[in-house]
Amino acid sequence: MPTYRPGPVSLILAVLVALFLLMPLLAVIPVSLTPSRMLTMPTGELSLRHYRSLIEDPRWLDSILLSLRIGVVSSILSTALALTFSLGVWMFQPRFTAALVGFVLLPMVVPPVVSAVTLYFLLTSVSGLTSFFGYDTWLGVAMAHSVMTVPFATVLILVSLSQLDRRIDLAARGLGATVWERATRVIMPNIKFGIVTAALLSFVLSWEEIGVTLFITSVNAITLPRLMWMGLRDNIDPAIAALSVILIIITVLVLAVRSVVTRQRAAKV
Amino acid sequence: MRGTLSDRMGAALLMAPLLLFLILAYAWPFLGVVKWSFTLPTPGLGQYHALLTDDLVQSVFIRTLRIAAIVTIVSVTAAYAITVVWVRGSPVQRVLAEFCILVPFWISVLTRAFGWVALLSNRGLINTWLQSIGFISEPLTLVRNEFGVIVGMSHFLIPFAVFPLASAMRSLDERVLLAARGLGSSRMRTFWTVFVPMTRSGIIGSALITFVFSLGFFVTPAILGGGRSVMIAELIYLRIFQSPDWGLGAAISVVLVVFVGALMALLFRYVKPKQLV
Secondary structure (H helix, E strand, O other), X not given: OOOOOOOHHHHHHHHHHHHHHHHHHHHHHHHHOOOOOOOOOOOOOOOOHHHHHHHHOHHHHHHHHHHHHHHHHHHHHHXXXXXXXXXXXXXXXXXXXXXXXXXXXXXXXXXXXXXXXXXXXXXXXXXXXXXXXXOOOHHHHHHHHHHHHHHHHHHHHHHHHHOOOHHHHHHHHHOOOOHHHHHHHHHHHHOHHHHHHHHHHHHHHHHHOOHHHHHHOOOOOOOHHHHHHHHHHOOXXXXXXXXXXXXXXXXXXXXXXXXXXXXXXHXXX | OOOOHHHHHHHHXXXXXXXXXXXXXXXXXXXXXXXXXXXXXXXXXXXXXXHHHOHHHHHHHHHHHHHHHHXXXXXXXXXXXXXXXXXXXXXXXXXXXXXXXXXXXXXXXXXXXXXXXXXXXXXXXXXXXXXXXXXXXXXXXXXXXXXXXHHHHHHHHHHHHHHHHHHHHHOOOHHHHHHHHHOOOOHHHHHHHHHHHHOHHHHHHHHHHHHHHHHOOOHHHHHHOOOOOOOHHHHHHHHHHOOOXXXXXXXXXXXXXXXXXXXXXXXXXXXXXXXXX
């Protein structure tokens, strides 16, 4: 517990910053309830028509389902790749580990727009080969999202491995366990929480991804953020406000659950 | 641990899938982009020459650097103010500060940009309110210009600026602060002459991360700038999809990577990676 507490000036400034951070999230609530077709503040009467249009308009529903599918596939792919890589690093501590991890983290450091151009190059080059993989296909988007999320998954799994006691692995090894048994029956059960978090974070990052998606889709693979983008650029549709309110509520709920779970885990240890 | 043949085989087998995936899906195509920058539309250094001479490209570069610098100053200052309370506040203050930092952090960039449109547009919350109290008669232009871009980008980047600062403030030995206060230094003086200098590595890390992120920013400037204050990333997008001038788009991408790489090298000279999280 810190004994050096912030004074009144710090507190006032922090409150101003907090208001700045929360303001745009609160502003979408009144807009989502406007009866007008345009982006305006409600004047008197409120309406839920924009929430209804989210359910009734097939474009929204289609893009939500597509985003879910892409999120699940890319989360599984990037978690699996991050997990095997991290296990290799942890169990064998090969030479050049730092360089290899640095290489894996590149998509996190390179400006997203450059990654987007790179993935655009890749997907347009392979587009001619098959019809289901390449530019503007859902599998192409899922693969591109995996490239972008795999560094985050790797960091999370490496961090949870670094907190693992090496002696339990040494014991298993001394008792004659194979590499496969050590990985699946000793190490992985101990970093379950890290693996689940990595998968969840990958899913959320893919679900929200727009920078790369804009470059690699046109008419077929319209993810939810891509549809929101089109709405924001052309005519601002208050249905986006309704959707934003729902997404904000989900985020707050997930964060609340997460903080309860973390606190319970901390209490157990 | 290392050494035996089967160990090395095991490591190679486990690490291979991800490394192969990234080589095929990321490193190789990036080389393709580099190739574009030298070969499209005609082979040679033409695109790089254009970068140095084209007025439009240069004005976009300068605007990007200017906006990134302003956003960095705004974000680091604001992040500093809220991080002090997050790290050193009372338990209740800490929970509230954490909530205000993490909730926007997890909300998508599009939702956040849209929230600013709802606040700042002509018929948005701020203009409606100012007009209803009779403070202004015509709506202020707060969005679709550089002001809107700076506000939206700072909002996005404040949580990212918080983490290096928080790590620097957590590792600070607070006995030094108590000693300064005990020796009769005022609150303000302790803050400026002891607290701020001791969190210097956090400030450098936070500023460099914010600056690097601002350079490659795409969505927020495109929505809140409304095409009037185009930054580098949006220029790349326009060159690839609207001109289409793939060579120039690729050349700008290559320059951006080199520039960001140099900044990251600078970052790691001053700050150890561990201090950033």
